[in-house]
Amino acid sequence: MVSVTKKREYTGEYPDKTLYLPGPTEVRDDVIEAMAEPMFGHRMDRMTDLYTTIVEDTKEFLDTDNDVIVLTASGTEFWEATTLNLVDDGRVLCPTSGAFSERQANVTERLGKDVERIEYDWGEAVKPEDVRATLESDAAAYDAVTVVMNETSTGVRNPIEAIGDVVAEYPDTYFVVDAISALGGDYVDIEAHGIDAIFTSVQKAFAMPPGLAVCVVSDAAYEREVETDDSSWYGGFRRCLDYYDRKGQTHSTPAIPLMLAYRKQMKHMLEETHAARDERHREMAEYTRDWAREHFDLYAEDGYESRTVTCIENTRGIDVSGAIATVSEEYDMVFSNGYGDIGEETLRIGHMGEHTVESVRTLTDAIEDVADL
Numbered sequence: 001m002v003s004v005t006k007k008r009e010y011t012g013e014y015p016d017k018t019l020y021l022p023g024p025t026e027v028r029d030d031v032i033e034a035m036a037e038p039m040f041g042h043r044m045d046r047m048t049d050l051y052t053t054i055v056e057d058t059k060e061f062l063d064t065d066n067d068v069i070v071l072t073a074s075g076t077e078f079w080e081a082t083t084l085n086l087v088d089d090g091r092v093l094c095p096t097s098g099a100f101s102e103r104q105a106n107v108t109e110r111l112g113k114d115v116e117r118i119e120y121d122w123g124e125a126v127k128p129e130d131v132r133a134t135l136e137s138d139a140a141a142y143d144a145v146t147v148v149m150n151e152t153s154t155g156v157r158n159p160i161e162a163i164g165d166v167v168a169e170y171p172d173t174y175f176v177v178d179a180i181s182a183l184g185g186d187y188v189d190i191e192a193h194g195i196d197a198i199f200t201s202v203q204k205a206f207a208m209p210p211g212l213a214v215c216v217v218s219d220a221a222y223e224r225e226v227e228t229d230d231s232s233w234y235g236g237f238r239r240c241l242d243y244y245d246r247k248g249q250t251h252s253t254p255a256i257p258l259m260l261a262y263r264k265q266m267k268h269m270l271e272e273t274h275a276a277r278d279e280r281h282r283e284m285a286e287y288t289r290d291w292a293r294e295h296f297d298l299y300a301e302d303g304y305e306s307r308t309v310t311c312i313e314n315t316r317g318i319d320v321s322g323a324i325a326t327v328s329e330e331y332d333m334v335f336s337n338g339y340g341d342i343g344e345e346t347l348r349i350g351h352m353g354e355h356t357v358e359s360v361r362t363l364t365d366a367i368e369d370v371a372d373l
């Protein structure tokens, strides 16, 4: 292979930038500092204290009695693991409405599974009635339905509660939710809507350093785990959860410093409460939407706008990458352009994690200044 990438020495001399990306996002100083502890072994009692604390605190924060796995991986791992664990010979229904749901459908196909898509235009939301119509057409055919709760590429929040209620009418079909850019900033009642597996990456609305993924697993999904050599080893629900039951630890060596950071941040999140965190995210989303409507337009279908990421349609034809570069250089704040093909057509503001309406306003003021709005 001919590599065109040249080494660019990491100098350590970079100005701090405030992150308004759709993840990673800002992390509190004491959470960063929590990682700087002398190392300990992953089979020591101290590890059991740490891991059982973060697992049980996560259940409390997410308001669920379902099992929780915290795994050293990015959330993408659970696209693979949920597919391998829950899908046997049956089909997988993957509604696609943006980059991440399309990628999830592709990953599912790569794993050799039979995927049926419901294709929406980017910016549209997945509709429960379409899921119902497809399931009704051949109820026995589907092992799983997978939905991305928050399409980070389009700023659409899909109605997973209503979709979950539809899937729950089909007890042999498992409901899998990618909540990677939502959980922690957008509350969902997991059990009430029959969600069998829902997962996130901690660098998004949990506001932690990247490197851990969290998956909440229903009893039915645990029982279901496909009993073949095809189920996931690393992300196997049984392997992870049985190890937790026996030892209160993880099956292989975890990123211990990240788990120390997790412990610290989850305490902050519990202190704030999920209700208050949800409300703060609602306020930030409303502020950002109002600002976007005043100066541009929203990319997301009306009524389905995200709580954590606003995707703004560049109706004024501003130079998006130029504005991002100037805001970064002059204000030390970073926001995002559109995803993939809609890079210049849209801009995205991540208002998640530790941000507030005031901090988001600082960014929108800077954009107004730079783009002459």
Ligand SMILES: Cc1ncc(COP(=O)(O)O)c(C=O)c1O
Residues within 6 Å of the ligand: 022, 023, 074, 075, 076, 077, 100, 148, 150, 151, 152, 153, 178, 179, 180, 181, 201
């Ligand atoms: C909806 C969604 N799914 C999956 C991913 C991939 O997450 P990770 O990079 O943490 O594996 C992302 C990342 O932005 C996302 O927004």
